[in-house]
Amino acid sequence: MFRIDGVSDKGNLDVLVDITEVDPSDYAWDSSSEFRPPVDGAVGIIRPEPMPIISFGALKAVAQDSNGNNRRCGIRLFWDGAVNAVDYVQYEVRKTETLETIYIGRTEEVPRASLIIAPGMLLLPNQSYQVRARYGTYDGNTEFLWSDWIEVITDDIRLGPLDIYAINIEQLNKDITDVLKGLGETDRYVQEELDRIGALAAEQEAGNADMFKLLREEAAVTAGNITAGYKRLVAVSIGPNSAIASRIETLEVKVDEDVAKAVSMLTSRIDTVDGLVTAQAESITQLTADVGNFSADGLIRITSEATSGSAFNRIAFRSFVEAMGQTTQAAMWLEAYAGAGGELFSRMIMNADQWIVTNGVNSVAPMTFINGRLTLQVASIGEVESGLLRSPDGKFVINLAEGYLRISR
Structure with missing residues (x-):
């Protein structure tokens, strides 16, 4: 009761x-x-314990372009991707020194269990960063725990030519090497044409007069160890689906082994191979002088070529000297190309130890390019894209790439 x-x-x-x-x-x-003390239990949804990210780690990495070139320093994240009811992996990157968070991202490719992050210029080379990550879902019904911060020191991958220039520097250097090699072999090219004409002349004597004509002019004088000569050859020939016309003129004077020579060659050629027509024309003017251990060579060479699918022209200038086995040269050429696929480009390339632009009015302030450094006293520039601005004495520095300003006394 x-x-x-x-x-x-x-x-x-x-x-x-x-x-x-x-x-x-x-x-x-x-x-x-x-007696049992009363229990005050909450009535509601019983949620599971927060879920940590499993087997998470971080290592330094390198981000490459499609050609396999190392372009950016990065960080490789890895985790256990064999988990259920997880929609994405979220991660954060902060500076170790200041603990400032510089990047937040996520990936929905959870089963991949690995990811390289290289967020542009935010990750600097050879710097210490900390990374953490956690799983996540879109419905928000599950709570996830962040991992501990993991320190990573990035590789020393700095900006290179591929980041600065809009062209492939490796390919450009190969093109320059090939052109300079071709210009240096002009003597051999002229000699090969002379040998070809000589072989055709021998065939003419054997009964092929209708296929080949040769015009020869020659004059020479000699007095003791001194000689002076002039030679002019004009050769025209035709063959199966081909024709060629050449003119070679040579002026040469000698005293013992010392010589000065001027060579001029004009060649035009057309060939048809498997229905493809190739037309070529070339002009060479070469001046050489050799005395003892010293020699000088000047060359102008123009090449034009056209087919039913492309066209190419190059105008090249070369200055070359040799002294006691040491050589130096300056060269410049202009190129224009048109391809069957609609490609069109032109360029002018200069290769020299020093590149200087001046005039008679402001000759005390030339523009120079020497040892990879462009020097100009005054410039009016609308927009500048730069990584570093520095005063001549080095006391005032604006580092645009890393985002700081330094003033020192």
Whole structure:
């Protein structure tokens, strides 16, 4: 039997009743052994414990372009991708020195279990960073824990020619080497043409007069160890689906082994091979002088070529000297090309130890390019893209690539 001592209607709709047992014989109660403290348990959704990212790690890495060139320093993240009910992996990168977060990202390719992050200029070479990550879902019903911060020191991958120039520097240097090699072999090219004409002349004597004509002029004088000579050859020939016409003129004077020579050659050629017509024309003017261990060579060479699918022209100038086995040269050429696929480009290339532009009015302030450094006293520039600005004494520095300014006394 119980007595109701009070009733309370709580604001949350709970009803609290205070009752007292009034007949001890109804129930034998032992407070010391049977009393249990009340339990106030919350009623609601029971959520699982927050889930950590499994087997997470970070290592330094290198981001490459499609040609396999190292272009940017990066960080490789890896984790356990064999997990269920995970939509993405979220990660953060911060500077170790300042703890400033510089990059936040995520990837939905969780099963890949690996990712290289190289966010442009945000990651600097040979610098210390910290990385952390966690799993994530779009519904937000599961709580995930961030990993601990992991320190990574990036590789020393700095900006190179591929980042600065809009052209392939490696290919450009190969083109320059090939052109300079071809210009240096002009003597052999002229000699090969002379040998070809000589061989055709021998065939003419053997009965091929209708296929080849040769015009020869020659004059020479000699007095002791001094000689002076002039030679002019004009050769025209035709063959199966081909024709060629050449003119070679040579002026040469000698005293013992010292010689000065001027050579001029004009050649035009056309060939048809498997229905493809190739037309070529070339002009060579070469002046050489050799005295003892010193020699000088000047060359102008023009080449034009056209087919049914492309056209090419090069005008090249070369200055070359040799002294006691040491050589130096300056060269310049202009090129224009048109391809069957619509490609069109032209360029002018100069190769020299010093490149100087001046005029008669401001000759004390030329523009120079020497040892990879362009020097100009005054410039009006609308826009500048630069990584570093520095005063001549090095005391004022604006590092645009890394984002800081330094002033020192």
